[in-house]
Amino acid sequence: MELLPTIWFVAIAVLWTGYLFLEGFDLGVGMLMKVFARDNTERRVLINTIGPVWDGNEVWLLTAGGATFAAFPLWYASLFSALYLPLLLVLVALIFRAVAFEYRGKVDNPRWRARWDWAISAGSFVAAFGVGAALALTTTGLPLDANGDREGGPFAWFSGYAVLGGFAVVGFSLLHGLGFLALKTDGEVRHRARAWFVRLLPVLLLPIAGWAVSLQLLSGEAWTIAAVVAAVVAAFLAWNFARKDAEGRAFMSLGAFLLLGSASIFGAAFPVVLPSTLNPAFNLTVSNASSSDYTLGLMSIVACIGLPLVLAYQAWTYWVFRRRVSAAHIPEAHSFLPAIAAKALAPKD
């Protein structure tokens, strides 16, 4: 087993876990815009809990993608080209969602806001589903030929695992979003989010548990199966803490659930990074898909400096914006007078 490719497999698993932990809750909050928030003020409460941080969270996706390109070019090339259309949907979803956060409040008009609300909720749903499908398929396999190219046409990637993985990340993100709202808001929204969290936890975690368990059946090892068991315990703790109004602990327990779940999934998949469903000889593995040791060494140095810094300043951001947001904090919409249209008021010369 080569050391550096293995380290980078772990690093990429860490980046995806970081992405799901951080962007997970803002994707969840995004989806909740339509189904949870009851009026415009509540929707603005939701957006403003993630306002300062969602963009930084999304960079985890770009970093996971870029690190895969740098460390495992063959994995990156095969996975991204095989999933061409689903990733196109993810891109479209992310584009609309990003623009929506910034533009929604820029025009004080209900129809304008309603459109961007759709962009945020549908965009968050599609992005979560697509990322989940892609991650599930990289653990369960795609119809790849000897060169790593997809055979069988534009939809050959489709399988039950794609749907399972899609719902796994959607479900987790929704729950994580509820936990985040319970932690970050006050008043009515906080209480409702906590109640939903407790009630919906078993349903929302079912698909991700299904994915983790089916992977254990395919290629599990003793320690990854133990991780699944530990994850179930963490989920129970999250449920119990939420029931007892300990929102911070519930949030962290769900984080532990993700960490353990993701360890069990990536651990069971290792050392294969992308199996071929046509022929196991075509599997992409940490050894045959990785970059040279020189490149991996360089990237290791960069990651050792960069990643702790990212964690430090992102943690600082959460500290700066640590206070709970409630409906009472939401200022009135700023419908400014266009200086130009107000010409009539100007003195006549």
Add this chain to the structure above:
Amino acid sequence: MDALEIARWQFGITTVYHFMMVPLTIGLGLVVAVIQTLWYRTGKPEYLRMTKFWGKLFLINFIMGVATGIVQEFQFGMAWSEYSRFVGDVFGAPLAMEALLAFFVESTFLGLWIFGWKQLKPGVHLACLWVAVIGSVFSAYFIIVANSWMQHPVGVEMLNGRPVMTDAWAVFTNNTALVAVPHTLFGALAVAGAFLLGIAWYHLWRRRHDGIDTIGADGKVIPGEAAGILGRDRNDHTVWIRSLRIGAVVAMISFAGTAVTGDLQGKLMFEQQPMKMAAAEAACHDGTGFSVLSVGNVGSKNCNAIVAVIEVPGILSFLAKGDFTTEVKGVNSLLDEYQSKYGTTVPDNPIYGDRAGQQIQYVPVMEVTYWGFRMMIGFGGVAALAALLALWATRKGTVPASRGLMRLAVFGILAPFGANAAGWIFTEMGRQPFVVAPNPDTSGIDQVFMFTAAAVSPGVSAGEILTSLVVLTSIYAVLLVVEVKLLVKYVRGGVASAMPELVHAPVDENEDGTPRGGPGKPDGDVLAFAY
């Protein structure tokens, strides 16, 4: 069209589009950071207003750059999987570093800047903007390092048919990148300069038109106030005249900067990609003269079809070598060299599909390279000249009353955008038929190259790429309309559009005497800014 051609159109469209937002982000970010620094040091209200107003426009544009940037990273793998496999060992590293070391910084600290007006101390808040802006500059650096490796591969050796990085220092200090980075940054500043100039001109013109500012007997402006319209006071005049002057100076400095760095870049390119430069010149013969205007079929390799109407002897040699006499090779003599070095026909490899065995087209599309090169310089020069004239025209403190001039200033905002796009289209199309151009100047490395025809994803159908081309192009078109409409709305709103406090603060109560904002608003500083 086959998958390759559609994929190329997609890459071109999405990249040129992305690079309309990016230069404005980089350039305007730097300008806003400088203005906020001025406010921090002097405390003058006009600098706060400028920070808020230009900062608002900066953010409306910034998000579009973010949203379209993700497409860029994904499409290497999606549409260009063979390229990604070939170059991954060396090309992936700068992309990953861009995300990890630059884009994280940019996104996180910009979030702090947007929302942190009250949570952070003024100095820390200002520092957040600077950190974000420096992050965007580093972002540009890493992306250009990656691009420069495609223009001029260095620091690698071939192993099992793929380049493997052996010298990271060489990759990250590629001389192609070291001149392209300042060239790109000056290009970005030129965009910001014209943006400030055009919009400030419009506001100054509008103030005159509305009778707020008048002209005294000495020809100098007398700034006035519009009673009843908050924000259109005397300070407002200062905001715009100062913005205009900053914009004009930035535009002129950055044109000078692009000229100097562009000259260095040109001299490098004459060595590194002589065919690109010969095609930029539509020079089919060897020679020393620079064509200011050629007519006829500039795309033809038949020299009789191209007539140089205005040609300045010696200038081409100066552009290439710094003297006036060296013969610069034309397309036809280069063609022989390329054919003997890199082959005459496309290799008989299944990866090339129907193209295998065809003759390799070493000469880029000369209509594009010839005119792209001239549009880049022309748009840049026009913008700089306009900036100079604008400084002169506003020396008495405001703009002329002419509506036509105002329109010219506003539409002039587009000129540096055009120069940036033309420059990138020139340099990328001029590299064809290579996606990784061969590096002629070192031994051993000259066989590291890749034809664009070999780079596209073999497993992806033309239909899939056409779908994404249509979908992305339509979305981009719609979003461009939305962005421009929002920018126009906020520009028309003036400073007040970006400063609710300017409109609401002086009025503590409504007409019926109840306090504004209503009761029950504790902890106003939980959200200094809210979406």
